Amino acid sequence: MDATTKINIPESPNERIVIVGGGFGGLQLARKLSRDDYQVVLIDKNNYHQFQPLFYQVAMAGLEPSSIVFPFRKLFQGKKNIYIRVTEVTSVEPEAKTIQTPLGFCNYDHLIIATGADTNYFGNERIAEHAIPMKSVSEALYLRNHILDDYEDALTTPDYDPRQELVDIVIVGGGPTGVELAGSLAEMKKHVLPKDYPELNIEDEVDIYLVQSGDCVLKGFSADSSAKALKYLEDLGVTVLLNSRVTDFDGREVKLKDGSSIPSQKVIWAAGIAGCPVPGLPPTSVTYGNRLAVDRFHRVKDTEHIYAIGDVAYMEEPGWERGHPQVAQVAIQNGENLARNFRNLIRKKELVPFEYNDKGSMATVGRGRAVVDVPKPKFQFGGFFAWFLWLVVHLFAILGTRNKLFVFINWVVNYINYNQSLRLIIKPKIK
Numbered sequence: 001m002d003a004t005t006k007i008n009i010p011e012s013p014n015e016r017i018v019i020v021g022g023g024f025g026g027l028q029l030a031r032k033l034s035r036d037d038y039q040v041v042l043i044d045k046n047n048y049h050q051f052q053p054l055f056y057q058v059a060m061a062g063l064e065p066s067s068i069v070f071p072f073r074k075l076f077q078g079k080k081n082i083y084i085r086v087t088e089v090t091s092v093e094p095e096a097k098t099i100q101t102p103l104g105f106c107n108y109d110h111l112i113i114a115t116g117a118d119t120n121y122f123g124n125e126r127i128a129e130h131a132i133p134m135k136s137v138s139e140a141l142y143l144r145n146h147i148l149d150d151y152e153d154a155l156t157t158p159d160y161d162p163r164q165e166l167v168d169i170v171i172v173g174g175g176p177t178g179v180e181l182a183g184s185l186a187e188m189k190k191h192v193l194p195k196d197y198p199e200l201n202i203e204d205e206v207d208i209y210l211v212q213s214g215d216c217v218l219k220g221f222s223a224d225s226s227a228k229a230l231k232y233l234e235d236l237g238v239t240v241l242l243n244s245r246v247t248d249f250d251g252r253e254v255k256l257k258d259g260s261s262i263p264s265q266k267v268i269w270a271a272g273i274a275g276c277p278v279p280g281l282p283p284t285s286v287t288y289g290n291r292l293a294v295d296r297f298h299r300v301k302d303t304e305h306i307y308a309i310g311d312v313a314y315m316e317e318p319g320w321e322r323g324h325p326q327v328a329q330v331a332i333q334n335g336e337n338l339a340r341n342f343r344n345l346i347r348k349k350e351l352v353p354f355e356y357n358d359k360g361s362m363a364t365v366g367r368g369r370a371v372v373d374v375p376k377p378k379f380q381f382g383g384f385f386a387w388f389l390w391l392v393v394h395l396f397a398i399l400g401t402r403n404k405l406f407v408f409i410n411w412v413v414n415y416i417n418y419n420q421s422l423r424l425i426i427k428p429k430i431k
Contacts, residue, residue: 005104009083012039015109017342018099020089020278022049022072024328025310026114028335034079036339037346041083041106043099047072050137051398053328054407056177058140060184061148061423062414065137067406070399089115092280094303099278110305112338113278113292117311117326120272120289130251131269134177141426146266148425151197160205165265167206170254172246173270174212175219176363179229181268182210183365186236196423208238209262211254213245213271218371220325221361221380225371228382232365246271273326275312287314288323296353298338309334315354324356328397333357364390367415 009016014037019026022044030042051068058065076082087101098105119133132143150166157163169185171178185208193202200206210217210233216226217233217240233240241256246267248255254262275291282302287293291314293301298313300306310331314323324330333356341351364370370387373380391411398404 007085007101007104007106009039009041009085009106012081014039014081016041016107017110017112018043018106018108019112019114020044020099021114021116021310021312022046023052023114023116023310023331025116025331025335026112027072027075028332029112029114029309029339030076030082032336032339033342034076034082036081036343038342039081039083041085041108042072042076043085043087043089043101043106044072045086045088047084047086049075049399052135053394054398055134055137055140056181056184058137059134059143059147059181060188061144062184063407063410065141067403067410068398069137070403075399089278092278092306094280094282094306097305108305110307110342112298113300113306113308113312114310114331114335115276115278115312116331117273117275117289117291119269120274121269122272124248127246127249127267127269130249131172131267133269134181135273143268144423145425145427148423150265151193151200152425155197155199161263164205164207165252165263167200168209168262168264169207169266169268170209170211170246170262170264171268171270172211173272174210174214174217174240174242175270176361178210178212178268178270179217179233179363179365181270182208182233182238182240183236183369186233186238187366189237192423209241209264210238211241211244211246211256213243215243217242218363221363221371222373224380225361225363225373225382228371229363229365232369232382236366236369273311275314277308277312281306289314291323297341297351298334298354307338309338317353317355320356327361329359330356362386362390362393 016039018041020043027049033040048069048071054068057063072084087103089099089101091100098107121128133139154163154166171182189206218226218229245257247257249267254264274289277292285292285301292308294308294313294315298307300308311326337354358375360374362372368384368387370390371382372386
């Protein structure tokens with residue numbers, strides 16, 4: 001469609017709020033505004049919300065993809081002021097208060113950019129071409145297929161060196177995603193692969209590497225939690241390379257900054273993210289990490305009636321002079337505060353500046369192993385109870401009673417015997 005085609009959305013006497021992105025922040029905002037005197041248009045390239053913290057469990061065949069996604073239309077059934085359009089925003093025209101999409105254009109009174117972040121390869125195009133990201137359910141499924149495919153191929157590869165490329169896995173990035181992936185892979189190596197692939201010498205041949213550029217894993221966690229997570233990984237047999245950096249990957253060999261290399265056809269990239277702002281905004285509004293600079297009321301710098309929340313937003317406040325962490329809790333609280341301020345606009349009340357309530361951080365490193373940092377009162381703990389708390393928090397955060405039930409059942413089965421029946425290689429039909 002051309003730029004003069006208008007998206008078919010009914011006109012309304014109420015002001016129109018267009019939310020671009022149905023992640024944690026955008027979804028929370030839409031839910032909070034579903035009974036207010038606004039017309040809310042939610043735009044996302046998918047017709048479902050994705051629960052990102054559990055992508056790695058889909059990739060490791062621990063959960064079905066359907067357990068961590070939830071359809072927008074089911075969530076907003078009966079909400080007459082919510083309109084959903086499955087498309088992408090290609091540009092914004094701030095002066096005309098219009099966005100452009102492949103379906104046509106859409107006017108707005110208020111525009112909220114909640115497009116999140118994507119994988120950051122730091123300008124290395126060859127790594128971007130060959131490494132495997134994990135920022136969506138489809139990428140998690142691709143990773144699962146790739147891992148299982150390579151183990152099938154390893155069965156028919158008699159030579160040692162080519163077989164090593166197939167069975168060894170390198171994870172880049174020692175944040176929560178990298179640590180949780182490494183722990184899950186290590187447990188798969190120990191409990192699942194020997195049963196599924198008894199012809200392979202799993203113990204001696206399969207190696208899992210975690211490459212971290214800093215001197216600790218889980219940077220941003222307490223020193224105690226970082227040390228515990230490192231010990232958990234090493235106890236599971238993960239080779240953790242601290243103060244190291246991947247400089248190149250050609251699809252068969254990983255090169256490190258010290259000149260050494262690791263033969264592998266699988267590099268999982270969890271080393272960084274960059275914001276995904278919408279084209280058409282003033283260049284002065286884009287700041288660190290390709291994020292949008294916003295004030296304490298979520299307003300994008302040098303724009304009017306345009307806001308940003310979640311991972312794509314960069315906000316400074318006392319105690320957070322370098323911006324907030326790009327985690328779900330920040331996005332959810334952003335959405336809640338912005339919804340409160342939109343209601344205050346209608347009621348002509350004073351706007352409330354955002355203040356982040358840090359509820360703590362947690363990461364799991366396999367069954368019975370996790371670390372938790374609590375800021376107020378400040379303390380850290382790890383082990384089984386931390387792991388159980390991680391399960392409870394994530395279970396209650398998942399949308400949908402059915403999804404909660406299925407995830408709980410899968411976790412119980414995994415806890416008992418590590419023998420899920422989800423290790424399926426599912427490929428799209430190629431015409």
